[in-house]
Amino acid sequence: xxxxxxxPRYLIKTRGQQVTLSCSPISGHRSVSWxxxxxGQGLQFLFEYFSETQRNKGNFPGRFSxxxxxxxxxxxxxxxxxxxxxxxxxxxxxxxxxxxNVLTFGAGSRLTVL
Amino acid sequence: AQKITQTQPGMFVQExxxxxxxxxxxxxxxxxxxxxxxxxxxxxxxxxxxxxxxxQQNATEGRYSLNFQKARKSAxxxxxxxxxxxxxxxxxAMREGPQxxxxxxxxxxxxxxxxx
Numbered sequence: 001x002x003x004x005x006x007x008p009r010y011l012i013k014t015r016g017q018q019v020t021l022s023c024s025p026i027s028g029h030r031s032v033s034w035x036x037x038x039x040g041q042g043l044q045f046l047f048e049y050f051s052e053t054q055r056n057k058g059n060f061p062g063r064f065s066x067x068x069x070x071x072x073x074x075x076x077x078x079x080x081x082x083x084x085x086x087x088x089x090x091x092x093x094x095x096x097x098x099x100x101n102v103l104t105f106g107a108g109s110r111l112t113v114l
Numbered sequence: 115a116q117k118i119t120q121t122q123p124g125m126f127v128q129e130x131x132x133x134x135x136x137x138x139x140x141x142x143x144x145x146x147x148x149x150x151x152x153x154x155x156x157x158x159x160x161x162x163x164x165x166x167x168x169x170q171q172n173a174t175e176g177r178y179s180l181n182f183q184k185a186r187k188s189a190x191x192x193x194x195x196x197x198x199x200x201x202x203x204x205x206x207a208m209r210e211g212p213q214x215x216x217x218x219x220x221x222x223x224x225x226x227x228x229x230x
Binding site: 033044048050058088092101104105107108110 | 207217
């Protein structure tokens with residue numbers, strides 16, 4: 001069974017640009033969530049999508065957005081990049097979102113903003 | 115106040131020894147879930163173990179067990195018989211309440227180093 005696939009794995013952008021990251025969940029998983037990991041702030045929840053609807057959102061500015069497609073694949077977009085957006089962006093999928101539903105994470109997309 | 119506190123930035127252990135990684139949490143919601151994840155240098159988060167707030171028994175998964183002390187709000191991870199491959203960052207996380215969905219709150223992590 002294929003795991004969670006994130007592309008690209010590494011990317012470098014400059015301030016002011018925008019970036020789109022992609023996530024393919026485990027087959028059959030309908031929930032996709034995104035996390036940002038930085039040395040200073042640690043792991044922080046960005047948002048969650050279920051059946052193409054955003055169900056939950058973390059405390060991030062509107063420059064961070066996402067969407068989910070009918071095949072459960074998800075993308076997140078960051079516009080007007082800032083130096084502080086440099087981070088490892090992790091996508092996770094799960095069958096549901098309650099109780100013991102476990103999040104399975106991808107390997108992440110490491111974004112460097114210059 | 116921090117919701118998840120991991121007080122040990124780094125831990126060092128020898129192969130085959132047991133190690134306990136500390137985690138305390140703070141919530142007023144009676145329904146919550148606690149998770150432990152391992153993050154090797156490759157970056158991928160690997161699920162280790164889960165404990166629900168209403169679970170009567172401590173969770174166990176192979177060499178991993180969770181020492182759940184509800185009154186003290188602690189959920190320590192115990193790794194028995196450490197292996198070199200256990201060297202990684204370990205994160206404690208909480209799902210706070212049924213409305214949290216997949217929004218886990220993570221601690222800052224503990225780096226575990228296993229030597230031969």
